[in-house]
Amino acid sequence: MTQPVSTPLQQLVVLIREATGNVIPAARLGSLEEVAQRRAQVTVRGGLDEYVRALAAHQLDGEWGTLVSLVTIKESYFFRAPQQFDVIVKQVLPALVRARAGPRHLRIWSAACARGEEPATLAMLLAEEPSLSGWSWTIVATDLDEEALAGARLGLYGERAVAQVPPDLLERWFKRRGKLFELDATLRSRISYQILNLAHAPYALPFAELDLVLMRNVLIYFRRPLQRWVVSQVAKLLAPEGYLFLGASETLWQIQDELESVDLGPCFAYRHRKSQPAAAPAPAPPKRSHRRPTPPPAPPAEERPRWTDQNPRDWSVSRAATAVAPAPEPPPAAPAGGVQERLLAAARDLSENRVEDARRILEGALAADPSEPATHALEGFLHDLCGRTEEAVGSYRAALYLDPALFQPRVLLADCLLRLGKRDLAEHQFREVLTLLTSGREKALALFEGLPLPDRERAGRRCRQVLKGG
Ligand SMILES: C[S@@+](CC[C@H](N)C(=O)[O-])C[C@H]1O[C@@H](n2cnc3c(N)ncnc32)[C@H](O)[C@@H]1O
8 A cells, every 4th residue: 555645745744743733733834834834944955855854863053953943833911811820829839838837938830831921920929829938949940942042031022921910010010212121130030940841741841739739821732641641740740729810711621530620719720639530440549759750651642752862952853753755654734624524423413412422523623633713712612501600611712722713602602601600700701792793803613503502693792791781
């Protein structure tokens, strides 16, 4: 049988996924191609095929770092998802202060920290917290992208990044430098920045146990098996009393059983289970020390990066695994048509109440491409239908994270929030929908015509009715 021939672009997508876990969705292939063509000119003075071949054969020193920096998404800002920081200050820190009253030391990890907006937000809050005076705390902030970390160490931010910093904190912790804002150097010195690839074991962190982990808005770029593997690594590092926060739109539902979601009011966190999960075999109780006597298990074979050594700065993937001819793997992402067909089938199953069939299809679709907003929206609809309102909120948020202009998941999210008694948050979403509808920038989920989703008129009516107090 002849090997399927894949294009250099498809090979590059596979290389990136193997090295970093990041799935490049179909919609971003065009911009990846542009970036790669540019890099090909600069590095091999040739075409994409020569570039990919040279990249796979380790002939381009330092090129992985440059490429990764260009293709990963660095969207972040101070006080992103402020409800999570509020909960950290009001609920998590008091609990940790009680749990750590002996050593009076907190160990915190901001995984995938981008240019440092997230760990710096946390550092400001810790520095301001009276109950931590006399305590020591360390934040280790990691990312795959060396350039982003260099930016974090520099501590210079534009207006957009600091727009949500409360004015008194802005005044105390930043210095104006022309159009930029410089984060206070003493605060920066309390954060240790280091490169760490979440898709690559072992995680070389300075602590064996962590009290608080923020791993927000990064799992969304990985396939399901890698998400599961990453979470299992993090669970090993999380102290028995520790807390894990994901992005506000992310959920571990159906990804793993080790950690359980804890409702903290405005948001969720994940913690070690107090009791065994119902159907799973009994996991070992959380250990005091999470030092690993044996090497950690490898990432799932499908996603496993093939490293030549354990140096996270070395972006090279092994020659054997990624030789360009024949293709390293069959072409990557399912064709767009494939995703659409799966979603149509899932929508049909849902409209005819075949919930389990729909769930299986959606799980497959998410495993193949976690970056398709419609899949998350349908998953939200499925949860909603089954009465799992909190999970529905997570899925709708994921859809909106990927495409904020979708008005239907937003209305459905708002209704879920109402049902959960979170009227303020719900009203905010209803207002967002109205703004979208009046601006004409809204997008509809045309795929789901078989499902009872609100059209523009009904959505607008619903928003106005709730906002009038209905
Ligand atoms: C959207 S930003 C999230 C930043 C921040 N956590 C937040 O929520 O605002 C995603 C970050 O994940 C990083 N990233 C992507 N793949 C990664 C990997 N395999 N290991 C570590 N970081 C990764 C990217 O470089 C980027 O900085």
